[in-house]
Amino acid sequence: LSLISAEKNQTYFPVLYFKLKGTCTQSSCTHQYHFVNESKTWTESYCREHHTDLISIRNETENFKLQSLFSYYYYFWIGLYRTRSWSDQSNSSFSNWRTGQPDNAGNSEYCTAVSFSDSGSWTDENCNTASPFICYSGE
Numbered sequence: 001l002s003l004i005s006a007e008k009n010q011t012y013f014p015v016l017y018f019k020l021k022g023t024c025t026q027s028s029c030t031h032q033y034h035f036v037n038e039s040k041t042w043t044e045s046y047c048r049e050h051h052t053d054l055i056s057i058r059n060e061t062e063n064f065k066l067q068s069l070f071s072y073y074y075y076f077w078i079g080l081y082r083t084r085s086w087s088d089q090s091n092s093s094f095s096n097w098r099t100g101q102p103d104n105a106g107n108s109e110y111c112t113a114v115s116f117s118d119s120g121s122w123t124d125e126n127c128n129t130a131s132p133f134i135c136y137s138g139e
Contacts, residue, residue, distance in 0.1 A: 032137050035070070039130035042077050042111040047135035054079030055134040056086040057114070059094045066134070067120035075125070077133035080112035083124065097122050 033055060036046055047054050056079050057063050070076065079087035083102045086092065102109065102124035109124040113131055125131075 034135040034137065035132070036135065037132050039132055040077075041130055042081075042125075042127040042133075044130075045077055045133045045135070047133065052137045053088040053135065055136050056080070056088055056090050056092065057094065057096075058090070058092045060096070063094075063096050063114075063120045066114075067116040070116045070134075072117065073132060074117050075113040075115050075123075075131045077131050078112050078114050078122070080122070082110050083112070095122065096120055 034047075038046070040046060042054075045054060054077055055066075057066065081087055083095075096114075098115070098118065098121035101122065102112075104110070104124055106126075108126050111125055111127040111129075112122050113125045113129075114120060114122050
C-alpha cells in the first residue's frame, strides 16, 4: 500500500491519495482512492460529483490493506448497495459480512458500511446515516 499524498481539496474535504498495489506518483496512478473524513449519507457522499464513485472492495487483500490504514475509524460507506450491486456497476464475488449481516433491520438497510475497527467487517445500514467514506477515481 502506497500513501501518495495528503491534502485538502477546493471544497476543504480532507483527502488522502493512495493506491492499493505497487508504487506511483499522484499523477501516474490509474486509480486514486480518496478518504473523505466528513460524515454524509450514502447518497450525499460527494464521490459522484468529484471522483468516480464510492470504493468497491474486490478482494480480501484490498479489504485488509484498507483496514491497516483506517483501523481507528468505526464506519465508512462503501459502494455496495442492496448486498449485490456495486455503485460503479462492477461485479465481485468477495464479501466480508459481519456475522448476522446483512439483516435489513426494519426493512430499511440497503447501503453497506465497513468497520475497519471490527476486522474490516461489513454491515448493512440505513442509507440516511451519516458516515465518512472512501471514493476512487481512475479508469
